[in-house]
Amino acid sequence: MQKQNIFLIGPMGAGKSTVGRFLAQRLGYGFLDSDHEIEARTGVTIPMIFDIEGETGFRDREVSVIDELTQQSNLVLATGGGAVLREENRRALRSRGFVVYLRASVESLIQRTKNDRNRPLLQTDNPEQVIRDLLEKRDPIYMELADLVVETQQVSVYRVVKHIHETLETKGVV
Numbered sequence: 101m102q103k104q105n106i107f108l109i110g111p112m113g114a115g116k117s118t119v120g121r122f123l124a125q126r127l128g129y130g131f132l133d134s135d136h137e138i139e140a141r142t143g144v145t146i147p148m149i150f151d152i153e154g155e156t157g158f159r160d161r162e163v164s165v166i167d168e169l170t171q172q173s174n175l176v177l178a179t180g181g182g183a184v185l186r187e188e189n190r191r192a193l194r195s196r197g198f199v200v201y202l203r204a205s206v207e208s209l210i211q212r213t214k215n216d217r218n219r220p221l222l223q224t225d226n227p228e229q230v231i232r233d234l235l236e237k238r239d240p241i242y243m244e245l246a247d248l249v250v251e252t253q254q255v256s257v258y259r260v261v262k263h264i265h266e267t268l269e270t271k272g273v274v
Contacts, residue, residue, distance in 0.1 A: 104198045105197030107193045113210075115212075124176035135180045141165070
């Protein structure tokens, strides 16, 4: 059986990049983060892209990068929290790999993102409400798209990675 790509989805602060790096290492796969890839290709930060092109411009770039990256092999890909909003991304993720939703409580997400200035949607007077609103809108999409849902709050990265790896082996994905 051909090994499948592993795609991590979930809200900002759920641990996609951290879990993704460790999972890729454990599997002997490559690791990429779609947001970091966009920054590397444009030479500017995501907040700057939002400032210049707006969220729509950023999402257009994201579609192109995700389409390209999901066509690679033996890859763990951490996607941006809003990547699932575009049907093109959902289709690429669903058809080209195994999708893992890293889920965390609102309180965990607030704690993990409170000092991060690289998250344009949270640069507001009430980041907690923004997180709640985003989760309310996106959680059903994450749930529908996911082949596996893993809770990440109050669990070590090691345990999350071990659980994902064991599930992938049990399902014959890797």
